[in-house]
Amino acid sequence: MMPNIQDKEKILEVRDLHVSFTTFGGTVRAVRGVSFDLYRGETFAIVGESGSGKSVTNRAIMGILTKNGTIDKGEIIYNGEDVTHYTEAQFTQKIRGASISMVFQDPMSSLNPIMKIGKQIAEALVLNHGISKSEARLKAVKLMNDVGIPDAETRATQYPFQFSGGMRQRIVIACALACEPSILICDEPTTALDVTVQAQVLELIKDIQKKRNLSVIFITHDLGVVANIADRVAVMYAGKIVELGTADDIFYNPQHPYTWNLLAAMPDLETDSDDELISIPGTPPNMLFPPKGDAFAPRNKMAMKIDFEREPPMFKVSDTHYAATWLLHKDAPKIELPEVVRKRIEKKHKGARAL
Numbered sequence: 001m002m003p004n005i006q007d008k009e010k011i012l013e014v015r016d017l018h019v020s021f022t023t024f025g026g027t028v029r030a031v032r033g034v035s036f037d038l039y040r041g042e043t044f045a046i047v048g049e050s051g052s053g054k055s056v057t058n059r060a061i062m063g064i065l066t067k068n069g070t071i072d073k074g075e076i077i078y079n080g081e082d083v084t085h086y087t088e089a090q091f092t093q094k095i096r097g098a099s100i101s102m103v104f105q106d107p108m109s110s111l112n113p114i115m116k117i118g119k120q121i122a123e124a125l126v127l128n129h130g131i132s133k134s135e136a137r138l139k140a141v142k143l144m145n146d147v148g149i150p151d152a153e154t155r156a157t158q159y160p161f162q163f164s165g166g167m168r169q170r171i172v173i174a175c176a177l178a179c180e181p182s183i184l185i186c187d188e189p190t191t192a193l194d195v196t197v198q199a200q201v202l203e204l205i206k207d208i209q210k211k212r213n214l215s216v217i218f219i220t221h222d223l224g225v226v227a228n229i230a231d232r233v234a235v236m237y238a239g240k241i242v243e244l245g246t247a248d249d250i251f252y253n254p255q256h257p258y259t260w261n262l263l264a265a266m267p268d269l270e271t272d273s274d275d276e277l278i279s280i281p282g283t284p285p286n287m288l289f290p291p292k293g294d295a296f297a298p299r300n301k302m303a304m305k306i307d308f309e310r311e312p313p314m315f316k317v318s319d320t321h322y323a324a325t326w327l328l329h330k331d332a333p334k335i336e337l338p339e340v341v342r343k344r345i346e347k348k349h350k351g352a353r354a355l
Contacts, residue, residue, distance in 0.1 A: 008039035008040055008041065008042065009039060009040040010037050010038070010039055010040075011038050011039060011040045011078070011182060011183065011215050012037070012038035012061070012076070012077070012078050012183060012215070013037050013038075013075070013076070013077040014034060014035055014036050014037075014038075014057070014061070014074070014075070014076055014077075015035050015074055015075040015076075015077070016033050016034075016035055016073060016074040016075070017031055017033070017034045017035070017057060017060060017071070017073070017074035017075075017076065018031060018032055018033060018071070018072040018073040018074055019031035019053070019056050019057070019060050019065065019069060019070065019071055019072065020069070020070055020072050021066070021068050021069050021070075022068045022070070023068065023288075025288055026288045027288070028287045028288055029239060029287050029288075029290045030053050030056045030069075030239055030287060031053040031056050031057050031060070031239045032053075032238070032239035032240050032290065033074075033239075033240060034053065034057050034074075034236075034239070034240065034241055035241070036234055036241065036244065038183065038215050038217065039215065040182075040213065040215055041209070041213045041214070041215060042215055042216070042231040042232065043206070043209055043215075043216040043218055043226075043229055043230050043231050043232075044215070044216065044217050044218070044230065044231065044232050044233075044234070045217075045218040045219075045220065045226035045229075045230035045232070045233045045234070045247075046058070046217065046218070046219050046220075046233075046234045046236055047220055047221065047222070047223050047226065047233060047234070047235050047236065047262065048221065048235060048236035048237055049221055049237070049280075049284055050221060050284075051284050051287070052236040052237050052238065052239070052284065053236055053238070053239040053240070054219045054236045055187055055188075055219055056069070057236075058102070058185050058187060058217060058219060060076065060084075061076055061078075061083070061100065061185070061217075062091070062095065062096060062100060062102055062185065063083065063086060063088070063091035063095060063096065064096075064102075071084050078095070078099065078100070079099070083095060097124060097128055097176075097178070097179045097181065098128055098179050098181065099181055099182055099183065100181055100182070100183040100184075100185065101175075101176035101177065101179065101181040101183070101184055101185070102176065102184075102185040102186075102187060103169075103172050103173055103176050103184065103185070103186045103187065103189045104172070104187050104188075104189070105187055105188040105189065105191050105192060106192055107160075107165065107168035107169045107171065107172045107192075108160060108168060110172045110175070111160040111168065111171065111172065111175075112160075113159065113160050113161060114159070115159070116156065116157055116158065116159060117144070117155065117156055117157075117158055117159065117160065117163070117171055118137055118140045118141065118144070118156025118157060119137075119140075120171075120175060121139075121140035121143055121144070121156075121171070121174055121175050121178055122136035122137045122139070122140040123136075124175060124178040124179060125139055125140065125178050125179070128178070128179040129179065137156070139178075140156060140174075140178070141153055141156050143174040143177060143178060144156060144170075144171070144174055146174070146177070146208070147170040147171070147173050147174045147177075147204060147208070148170055148200075148204060149167060149170055149171070149174075164197075165192060165193055165197065166193055166197035166200060166201060169189060169190075169193065169201055170201070170204065172189075173189075173201075173204065173205070173208070177208065177212075180212075181214070182214070182215060183214070183215045183216070183217065184205075184208075184209070184214050184215070184216050184217075185216075185217045185219070186205060186216060186217070186218045186219065187219045188219055188220055188221070189201060189205070189218075190202060190220075190225060191220075191221075198225070202225065202228075202229055205218075205229065206228075206229045218230060222266065223250075223251075223262050223263060223266050224266045226247070227247070227251060230247045231246065231247060232244070232245065232246050232247065232320075233245065233246070233247055233249075233250040235250065235256065235258060235259050235262065237258050237284070237295055237296055238284060238285050238287065238290070238291065238295035238296070239287060239290070239295075240295065240324070241314075241324075242256045242258055242259070242296070242323065242324045242325070243255060243256040243258070243259045243322070243323040243324070243325075244314075244321070244322045244323075245317070245318075245320055245321035245322065245323075246320050246321070249317070249318070249320055249321040251263070251345070252345055253317070253321065254337075254341065254345075255315075255317055255321070255323035255325060255327070255328060256296075256323045256324065256325045257296060257300045257302060257303075257325065257327070258280075258296045258300075259323075260337065260338055260341045261278065261280045261299075262280075263341050263344050263345075264278035264338060264340045264341050264344065265278050265279060265280060266344065278340055280299060281299050281301075282298060282299035283299075285298070292308065292309065292311075293306070293307050293308045293309050293310055293311055294307040294308075294311065294312055294324075294325070294326065302327075302335055304326060304332070304333075306326050307326055310326075311324075312324045312325050312326045312328075312329075315328035315329070
């Protein structure tokens with residue numbers, strides 16, 4: 001973990017980012033005022049349900065929004081420059097691959113099915129570093145070794161269909177690392193994998209991050225996935241960050257009712273047969289019509305009248321912890337943590353002490 005975040009070098013700043021999409025039904029307000037910093041060497045997780053805006057935020061950073069997507073407001077500052085004004089050519093030359101790389105959910109959609117694996121990795125090296133094909137091939141084999149591909153020399157001559165899902169994801173990670181980026185964005189990289197392989201890929205990302213001092217943005221809908229790899233966590237809902245803090249802040253001292261629900265819905269290997277598994281009631285709002293007040297209020301059994309009328313500001317819980325909920329207002333009633341969430345936190349404390 002990162003005990004003194006203030007001492008770390010800030011590598012990326014996202015400030016008041018707003019992203020919308022023009023559709024036949026109207027304008028979808030997908031991201032509504034997202035702000036966060038990314039520090040060198042840290043793993044920053046963005047967690048939320050589908051449609052919360054987490055992937056859109058990171059696609060904006062990479063400059064790969066769909067044609068109907070627009071950055072309406074805000075800044076994305078990398079190396080002192082606001083990349084929201086970059087042209088496609090500038091994104092290609094300065095950002096994608098060279099500085100910031102992305103690992104997507106489905107490795108098969110990221111790999112060319114009719115090109116040998118070694119050639120796919122080497123191609124990126126030739127294009128971005130201008131090295132010879134023979135040197136690029138040697139580096140490609142080394143990268144395959146680095147991400148845990150056995151017998152990399154031979155397997156470099158094979159095609160994607162000859163690899164398992166977990167091995168394909170390792171290849172995608174190797175491709176992303178080929179140009180030695182400063183930031184690696186992992187967009188739901190383990191969703192399509194079984195639990196055992198998922199754990200292996202997570203451990204690989206964690207190991208690579210430490211060895212290369214990479215900054216990692218990890219996008220997921222599952223808080224459990226990031227429990228042991230994230231330094232800080234942002235919880236997103238309806239295009240906004242509703243809670244932000246260290247991993248310990250979020251897992252041991254959650255403040256937003258949405259975070260409580262995510263924790264309650266998070267099964268683990270130690271879940272007892274009599275433990276209650278919770279699903280979050282209702283559905284996320286339609287962002288064609290952004291909700292008034294706290295967007296989570298219609299799904300929150302503890303919502304107060306003000307939640308439906310006014311949007312809560314981001315309250316400071318501690319120097320590292322912030323949450324946008326009226327429950328933190330000095331005049332708000334004191335509400336006890338739901339029992340199922342309290343049990344999850346107690347189990348996590350016991351597990352930490354055991355380690």
